[in-house]
Amino acid sequence: MFIGIDLGTSGIKVLLVDGNQQEVASHTESLTVQRPHLGWSEQDPEAWWKATCRALDSLKEQAPEALSEVQGIGLSGQQHGAVLLGENGKILRPCILWNDTRSEKECKIFEKRFPQSREVTGNLAMPGFTAPKLIWVENHEPDIFKETQHVLLPKAWLRYKMTGEMLEDMSDASGSLWLDVAHRKWSLEALKATHLSEDNMPKLCEGTEPAGTLKDEFVQRWGFKKAPIFAGSAGDNAAGAVGLGATHPGDAFISLGTSGVIWITTEEFRAKHEAAIHSFCHAIPQTWNQMGVTLSAASSFAWWSRVTGLKEKELLDELPEKPVSPSHIFFAPYLSGERTPYNDGDIRGAFVGLSHDTTRAEMTQAVLEGVAFSFRDGLEALRASGSIIEEANVIGGGSKSPFWVSVLASILGIKLYGLAHGEHGGAFGAARLARIAVTKEDVEKVCTYPERISMTEPDIELQKQYEKLYKSYRKIYPALHSLHLENRD
Numbered sequence: 001m002f003i004g005i006d007l008g009t010s011g012i013k014v015l016l017v018d019g020n021q022q023e024v025a026s027h028t029e030s031l032t033v034q035r036p037h038l039g040w041s042e043q044d045p046e047a048w049w050k051a052t053c054r055a056l057d058s059l060k061e062q063a064p065e066a067l068s069e070v071q072g073i074g075l076s077g078q079q080h081g082a083v084l085l086g087e088n089g090k091i092l093r094p095c096i097l098w099n100d101t102r103s104e105k106e107c108k109i110f111e112k113r114f115p116q117s118r119e120v121t122g123n124l125a126m127p128g129f130t131a132p133k134l135i136w137v138e139n140h141e142p143d144i145f146k147e148t149q150h151v152l153l154p155k156a157w158l159r160y161k162m163t164g165e166m167l168e169d170m171s172d173a174s175g176s177l178w179l180d181v182a183h184r185k186w187s188l189e190a191l192k193a194t195h196l197s198e199d200n201m202p203k204l205c206e207g208t209e210p211a212g213t214l215k216d217e218f219v220q221r222w223g224f225k226k227a228p229i230f231a232g233s234a235g236d237n238a239a240g241a242v243g244l245g246a247t248h249p250g251d252a253f254i255s256l257g258t259s260g261v262i263w264i265t266t267e268e269f270r271a272k273h274e275a276a277i278h279s280f281c282h283a284i285p286q287t288w289n290q291m292g293v294t295l296s297a298a299s300s301f302a303w304w305s306r307v308t309g310l311k312e313k314e315l316l317d318e319l320p321e322k323p324v325s326p327s328h329i330f331f332a333p334y335l336s337g338e339r340t341p342y343n344d345g346d347i348r349g350a351f352v353g354l355s356h357d358t359t360r361a362e363m364t365q366a367v368l369e370g371v372a373f374s375f376r377d378g379l380e381a382l383r384a385s386g387s388i389i390e391e392a393n394v395i396g397g398g399s400k401s402p403f404w405v406s407v408l409a410s411i412l413g414i415k416l417y418g419l420a421h422g423e424h425g426g427a428f429g430a431a432r433l434a435r436i437a438v439t440k441e442d443v444e445k446v447c448t449y450p451e452r453i454s455m456t457e458p459d460i461e462l463q464k465q466y467e468k469l470y471k472s473y474r475k476i477y478p479a480l481h482s483l484h485l486e487n488r489d
Contacts, residue, residue: 076240081096418452
């Protein structure tokens with residue numbers, strides 16, 4: 001038996017799986033986000049701990065005998081958060097989360113202090129990353145910065161709470177801007193740029209390695225026969241990739257969730273920072289990945305649902321099962337800015353080309369197409385870096401719409417596959433990493449692919465039409481950007 005614990009922003013999910021990788025029991029506890037000021041996003045780490053305890057208590061109630069046989073625990077975590085610890089592990093302030101935007105100015109300070117940061121870390125400095133957050137703390141909360149002895153990412157703090165060990169895996173560390181991603185070690189220059197050193201950081205390990213043992217008091221609380229071993233584990237996207245079997249170079253998937261991710265596993269470090277591509281270490285040793293990100297994917301459709309007052313299913317019911325022709329209008333899905341390829345948190349979305357004859361169904365289709373065009377931007381950025389994707393699994397809430405998947409396949413020009421069990425999320429990948437850490441089995445044996453239950457190929461005629469429209473879509477961002485600058489001035 002193995003446990004995966006997924007520390008997300010909106011909740012903690014725990015998953016108990018058996019030796020056949022089948023779910024035995026699971027439980028999710030909700031979390032809330034505190035926003036004390038505009039652009040701030042924080043959580044109390046102790047709230048994570050209480051939620052984790054409640055979730056594991058639930059597993060004990062559901063399956064006490066199975067739980068007692070657990071040998072390993074894996075962690076999946078929301079990335080980039082800054083947990084600041086003082087003497088004896090005292091929490092000094094709430095964790096500054098991945099979607100906190102207060103450190104925009106500090107990003108420029110970081111890159112000025114460390115001119116090689118983009119080449120070493122593989123990423124642009126963005127407010128979401130951890131390093132700029134520490135510069136903000138030093139500038140605005142100097143007393144807290146002086147007290148800071150250790151900085152941990154969210155799941156590393158949860159590991160510390162459960163094992164007493166300060167350890168972090170390569171995939172999560174990649175999202176800090178302190179890691180030399182190519183060489184899989186802390187960058188002393190990056191740490192120096194935030195007035196920190198290796199002494200302030202957890203030790204690094206691979207996601208498949210043993211990384212701590214559960215404390216005796218918790219072994220007794222949850223009735224384990226022996227103390228489970230923790231795996232090095234993974235950041236949330238990497239854990240999701242492990243759950244999907246995306247561990248070999250060239251493996252690709254698209255997550256059509258609240259935000260959107262187009263992922264490809266790579267055999268080497270490939271930096272493409274100028275196009276806002278994320279280049280990270282994978283949780284698998286000597287493996288890396290690249291990600292293109294669109295900030296408003298399924299959330300664009302959810303927004304349109306709120307505006308129309310209709311449920312998403314009702315909107316989809318107004319469309320044919322598959323697209324017959326493109327919509328006559330465009331939708332730019334920049335409702336909360338855009339990541340790849342623009343790294344523009346200020347840009348906002350728009351409908352373009354509305355007329356008296358425009359119908360609600362056309363606008364619905366335009367929303368779905370706009371998100372797909374945004375994914376195309378990410379695909380093109382990946383191609384420019386040398387990462388070629390010819391087919392991909394598709395997961396997330398949007399993947400349940402055959403119409404949307406068909407639009408996506410034709411705009412991207414690649415085959416897309418639906419999965420039988422693609423919604424396990426990071427908790428399942430974390431449980432797989434726990435198994436590998438304990439049993440030392442080969443990654444290939446444990447991280448098998450899920451069953452593909454559908455294939456959607458590009459419609460050749462639609463693909464030709466979308467190809468022309470994509471060229472027009474690419475002109476929308478510069479126009480909106482100019483308009484934004486004029487309004488700001």
